[in-house]
Amino acid sequence: MLTLTQELYDRIVAHARQDHPDEACGVVAGPAGSGRPERFVPMLNAARSPTFYEFDSGDLLGLYREMDDRDEEPVIVYHSHTATEAYPSRTDISYANEPHAHYVLVSTADTDDAGEFQFRSFRIVEGEVTEEEVQVVEAY
Template sequence: MLTIERAIVDKIIAHARADHPDEACGIVAGPEGSDRPARFIPMTNAERSPTYHSFDNDEWFRVANEMFDNDEEMIVHYHSHTSTEAYPSRTDLDYLRSSLADPRVHRVIVSTQAPDEVEFRSYLLVDGEPVEEEVQIVESYG
């Protein structure tokens, strides 16, 4: 189960809306060894595409170094789908099944296909398949 603060969810949704019609992407970092997403880090979609996303290499290098310096790790990797439901696409699955993907990272997908609705879902990769997990939105971790 992904437990995440409402303020972070709101930032992810705002980023997805702001980048629409292109996919938005980013991460939420947290203390190493923790499962608490704490620091929202919007990233640039280097593809500038409504159907695909990737991090800008220079930006990712800078963010990875910041996380290392702050004893943080990626807890959430998020991106948006602009014209489909919040379910991993074939491209998403190819990446998740690659050796680069950390199976502990929560994969959040936000669908912005409906202008007045938002679909916010999270997945983990289990035995090579995406498994939707419950998302618990809390006011604070307090």
């Protein structure tokens, strides 16, 4: 199960809506080994595409160095789908290389600023996708 604060949930959704019609992407880092998402890190979709996301390699290298310096790890890797449901595509699955991370997808398909959206979390390990429950809390 993924447990995250209402603030982090709201920030991920806001980023997805802000970057629409392109896919948004980012990471929520947390203390290594804790499984607790804490630090929201929105990233630039270097592909600038409505159907694909790609972290800028320089930005990603910088983020991993920063997380290493802070004894953190990626707890959540998130991105949005702008025209399809919030479920990992074949490409998403092939690029999932953090076996301990929660892969969050937000679908902004068929929504406006106040419309409904999907927020789902998955574990992706060695190509196998497992959906998990999402629990939103006020604080840890």
